[in-house]
Structures are given as C-alpha cells and as structure tokens.
Amino acid sequence: MSATGAASTGSTGRAVEVDILIVGAGPSGLYGAYYTGVRGLSCAVIDSLSEVGGQVTAMYPEKQIYDVAGFPAVSGRDLVRGLTAQAAQMDPTYLLGQEAQQLHRLDDGRLRVTTSNGTEVTCGALIVTGGIGTFTPRPLPAGEEFLGRGLEYFVPSSQEYVGRDVVIVGGGDSALDWALMLEPLASHVTLVHRREQFRAHSSSVEQVRASGVDMVVNAQVTALDGGPLLEKAEITVKGQEPYVVPCQRVVAALGFTANLGPMREWGIDLRDNRHLVVDSAMRTNLPGVFAAGDITDYDGKVRLISVGFGEVATAVNNAAVHIDPHAHVFPGHSTDLPHDVPVPA
Amino acid sequence: MPYVIASACIDVNDKSCVEECPVDCIYEGERKSYINPKECIDCGACEPVCPVEAISQDRRVDPDDEQFVADNRAFFTEVLDGRDEPLGAPGGARKVGELGTDTPLVQGWA
Numbered sequence: 018m019s020a021t022g023a024a025s026t027g028s029t030g031r032a033v034e035v036d037i038l039i040v041g042a043g044p045s046g047l048y049g050a051y052y053t054g055v056r057g058l059s060c061a062v063i064d065s066l067s068e069v070g071g072q073v074t075a076m077y078p079e080k081q082i083y084d085v086a087g088f089p090a091v092s093g094r095d096l097v098r099g100l101t102a103q104a105a106q107m108d109p110t111y112l113l114g115q116e117a118q119q120l121h122r123l124d125d126g127r128l129r130v131t132t133s134n135g136t137e138v139t140c141g142a143l144i145v146t147g148g149i150g151t152f153t154p155r156p157l158p159a160g161e162e163f164l165g166r167g168l169e170y171f172v173p174s175s176q177e178y179v180g181r182d183v184v185i186v187g188g189g190d191s192a193l194d195w196a197l198m199l200e201p202l203a204s205h206v207t208l209v210h211r212r213e214q215f216r217a218h219s220s221s222v223e224q225v226r227a228s229g230v231d232m233v234v235n236a237q238v239t240a241l242d243g244g245p246l247l248e249k250a251e252i253t254v255k256g257q258e259p260y261v262v263p264c265q266r267v268v269a270a271l272g273f274t275a276n277l278g279p280m281r282e283w284g285i286d287l288r289d290n291r292h293l294v295v296d297s298a299m300r301t302n303l304p305g306v307f308a309a310g311d312i313t314d315y316d317g318k319v320r321l322i323s324v325g326f327g328e329v330a331t332a333v334n335n336a337a338v339h340i341d342p343h344a345h346v347f348p349g350h351s352t353d354l355p356h357d358v359p360v361p362a
Numbered sequence: 363m364p365y366v367i368a369s370a371c372i373d374v375n376d377k378s379c380v381e382e383c384p385v386d387c388i389y390e391g392e393r394k395s396y397i398n399p400k401e402c403i404d405c406g407a408c409e410p411v412c413p414v415e416a417i418s419q420d421r422r423v424d425p426d427d428e429q430f431v432a433d434n435r436a437f438f439t440e441v442l443d444g445r446d447e448p449l450g451a452p453g454g455a456r457k458v459g460e461l462g463t464d465t466p467l468v469q470g471w472a
Contacts, residue, residue: 076384076405149385149403155456188381216378216411274386276454289400290453291385311403320403 031136033110035059037336038130038140040117040280043071045310045325046146047100052333054107056348058340061110061138063117063130065151065278070097072148072311073322086323096322106356112136116151118279120306128305142336145285145293145301145308146329149275157186157269159251160241167247168267178203182263184250185209186238187270193217195268196230207231207262209238209252241267288314299332305339307332363419364402365409366434367395368427370416372471379408379417386454389437391464393471396437400451433467443469 037053039046042064053060068074073082073093081090088096115132122128123139130138154170161168172178172195183203185196188210194217196208208225213234215222225232233252239259240251250264277291286294286302292314299307309332310325318324337344367379371394380388380395387401388408397408399420409417418424420431438449442463452458 072403072405076407152384155381155386211381212376212378214378214413216381272381273384274454274456275384276386289451291401291451 031134033061033112033136033138034140035061035110035138036141036340037061037333038063038128038138038143039109040064040130040143040145041071041147041310041312042066042069042111042113043146043148043310043325044073044096044100044322045148045329046071046144047097047104048326049144049146049309049329049333050104050109051100051107052330053109054104055351056333056337056344058333058337059110060107061112061140062104063112063115063132063138065114065116065133067114069101069111069113070094073097075152082322084321084323086326112138116278120283122305126305141340142305142307144299144329144332144336145280145306145312146310146325147277147280147308147312148310149312150280150291151278152273152275153278154269155271155274157238157241157267157271159237159239160267163241163243163247163267166245167243167265168241168269170269170271172198172268175199175202178266180204181265183207183266183268184238184252184262184264185268185270187268187272188212188215188217189270189272190217190221191272192268192270193221193225195270196225197221197228199268200228200230203266205229205231207233207250207252207264209233209236211235211237238267295328297331298335299328300335305336307336363404363421364399364434365397365404365406365417366399366420366423366427366431367397367412367416368418368423368430369471370414371395371412372468374414374416376413378411378413380455382407382411386456389449389452389455389458390460391437391468392462393464393468396434396465398438398449398451399435400438401453429467433465436467437465440465 036058037060039049039062042062050062078094115134117130119131128143178199179202182205184207185192186209200206236254239253242249249261251259251261253259293308295308295313309328311320334346387398389396444463
C-alpha cells in the first residue's frame with residue numbers, strides 16, 4: 018500500500034478485517050495509524066476526503082504551525098508528510114474518498130462499519146479521529162429534492178450541460194469558474210448570487226460580466242419545479258416579485274460545511290452536536306469505540322494538534338486491552354522496538 | 363479563542379461570513395449576526411470577508427466593542443426575545459435558519 022493512500026479500490030462489497038479502524042485521516046488519525054503498529058495491531062484508516070491530512074491539508078497546508086511539539090515551525094504540508102511517512106512503516110490500509118456510514122456490533126463483540134463505497138470493515142476496536150466532521154456541500158434550501166435530477170453541487174462532466182438552460186448559484190470562485198466554463202456550451206447561463214459583491218477573484222467577475230452569462234445579484238433561487246426532471250427555476254430578487262426561468266440544470270456552488278454526518282446516528286454520547294464525550298482512556302460510551310483529537314470533549318479539553326497526538330496514543334493503548342484483555346495498557350518504549358528509520362547524523 | 367462579530371455589523375448584516383464558515387457557526391439575527399463561541403473552530407475564514415470589518419478574534423476586539431465578546435455568547439446562552447429557551451449549540455446555522463431576533467444589547471443599539 019502506498020503511503021500516499023492510493024489503496025482504495027473503490028469497489029463495492031469489499032471486505033476489510035483489521036484490529037483497529039481509525040475514522041479520520043488528519044494528524045491524530047495518521048499518528049494513530051503508526052501507533053497501532055507499535056502495538057503489533059493491524060489498522061485501516063478511512064476518510065471521506067480523497068487526501069490524508071484532515072483540516073491541515075484542507076485548510077492550511079502552506080501555513081507555518083508553531084505549536085507542534087518538537088517543531089519550532091513546520092508547514093502543514095510537511096507535518097502531514099512526516100506523519101504519513103511515520104505511519105507507512107506500519108503499512109496501514111487507507112480507505113479514502115469514502116464515508117463511514119453505518120456501525121453494527123457483531124455477535125462476537127467486534128464492530129463492523131459500512132462505507133459509502135459499500136466497503137465493510139470489521140474491527141476489534143474503532144478510534145474516531147474525525148476532527149470537525151465530514152465536509153458536505155452546503156445545500157440549496159429550495160429544491161433539494163431535485164438533487165440528481167437536474168440539481169448538482171459539482172460539475173463533474175460539462176457534457177451534461179450542452180444546450181441546456183443552466184442556473185448557477187453562488188458568489189465564489191467555484192460558481193464563477195463554472196459559469197465561464199459552461200457559457201459556451203449551454204443554451205443559457207444565469208448566475209444567481211445572494212449579495213451584490215462577489216467573493217470570487219475580481220478578474221473572474223470581470224470576465225463573467227463581459228460574457229453572455231446573465232448575472233442576477235441580491236437574489237436567491239426560491240423554488241425549483243419540474244416532473245421527473247427539473248424544468249424551471251424561480252428567482253427572487255430582494256424586494257421584487259419572483260419570476261420563473263426555464264431551467265434543466267442547477268449548479269449550487271455554495272461552499273462546504275463540516276458536521277458529524279452519519280456518526281450522529283451511532284449512539285455515541287455527543288456534546289453540542291459536534292463532539293464525542295470520552296473518559297481519560299479515550300473511551301466513548303460504546304464498548305470498543307474510542308475517540309481522539311479535536312472531535313473529543315471532556316472537562317478541560319483543549320483542541321491542539323499536540324493534544325490529539327497524546328490522546329490517540331492513549332486510545333490505541335486502551336483499545337489494545339479491549340481487543341486482548343491480557344495485554345498491557347503500556348507497551349514499552351519505542352527504543353525497544355525495531356524501527357526502519359534512518360538515524361540523523 | 364473564538365471570533366466575535368461586533369457593532370459594525372448592526373443594520374448591515376451582510377452575511378458574507380456565513381458563506382465562508384466551514385462549520386456553519388454564524389447565526390443570523392435581526393440586526394446583526396452572531397458567532398457561536400462553542401462551535402467556532404478559530405479558523406479565521408470569516409474575518410477577511412466582512413465588508414465592514416466587524417469580525418475579529420475575541421482577544422483582539424476593539425476596546426469600544428469589548429461588550430460584544432460576551433454578547434456573542436449571550437445570544438446562545440440567554441433566552442432571546444420571542445423564544446422560549448436558549449439556542450445552545452444547534453450544530454449549524456442551517457438547522458435553525460434566520461432567527462429574527464437579537465440580544466437586548468443589539469436591540470437597544472442606537
């Protein structure tokens with residue numbers, strides 16, 4: 018398995034069996050993947066994004082981070098690179114681009130997680146290092162029922178838009194880039210944005226203004242209509258009467274938000290709808306389910322990368338005992354174990 | 363160190379910040395919007411997009427706007443005008459929509 022996580026086959030019905038499943042491949046999850054190997058346990062790491070690194074990679078790979086223990090300054094990218102290399106020694110199975118959806122407990126006490134790809138992971142223990150949760154596109158309030166029937170949050174293939182009347186909703190770079198991309202192909206493109214000002218680059222805004230795209234500002238798409246497929250969109254400009262345009266395709270480019278998603282249904286004690294409550298051994302209320310990192314909450318919790326590292330090691334060591342009650346919580350020191358890492362000169 | 367929306371937002375309520383927030387922790391009141399300090403992850407994406415520069419970290423709020431640090435919190439912990447119980451931490455502004463009310467401080471703001 019390559020350390021960059023090219024492992025996921027994306028095939029449905031794949032069965033994976035490991036000692037520990039780590040949910041979330043951010044800094045805590047990656048360190049946890051390394052640490053399961055220190056305990057001689059096998060592990061798989063799942064993440065709904067297609068890249069490892071979690072919030073660090075997604076939000077600030079170029080930024081210098083000053084508060085990671087051992088690093089006076091380290092870029093997000095370099096930190097993730099180091100964590101990935103460290104984990105690679107233990108050959109974890111990466112299941113990227115898939116979301117952990119259902120959690121079941123088997124008769125023998127093991128846990129089974131089913132993913133959005135249809136992969137089934139059976140494990141002795143689960144460690145949730147999900148950070149701020151999974152990113153999902155911000156939905157278009159009016160007309161969510163047309164998702165897949167004309168409404169999309171992305172433009173994976175411009176072929177679908179040839180000769181169509183398209184409405185794009187949003188004011189950021191994604192919305193404007195798609196407007197420019199689809200304008201020559203579509204029959205008509207309308208760009209609808211809630212405010213007067215666009216968040217996109219001013220050069221993109223100028224280009225769209227100069228193109229055949231119909232820009233409607235201070236407006237929202239207030240309804241979608243059609244039969245089995247989308248046929249019309251209702252647009253309401255602030256302070257004016259709504260009007261209807263023919264429309265077979267809507268692209269809602271409203272950005273992304275993170276939340277716990279399907280994990281909310283797993284029966285884990287939550288705090289503030291965003292955090293998993295854990296004890297000092299990182300146990301949640303469900304036997305065999307542990308958590309570590311930003312996603313946890315307990316008295317005195319502080320959300321730092323360095324804190325997540327400590328918590329995931331605690332979680333792995335306690336999970337090891339859950340899997341084998343005869344095992345010790347503390348495994349010994351890393352200097353006692355063989356490591357294939359070049360010693361700095 | 364959550365971010366805080368201060369007085370410049372009042373009666374502007376542009377909401378560009380709402381579109382930037384990755385955890386949907388900015389809630390829309392009647393005259394201004396409010397950042398939920400329990401849900402804010404300190405990423406700072408909201409601060410640069412505010413057209414009236416109403417947003418800053420709680421430790422860096424302008425001395426004249428100090429009271430908005432507690433007020434942003436009060437929006438969620440106190441029972442607001444027209445409501446029966448505190449908002450708490452709903453888990454995302456999208457879940458509650460436009461709230462149509464404000465804290466007493468903002469309601470009375472001249």
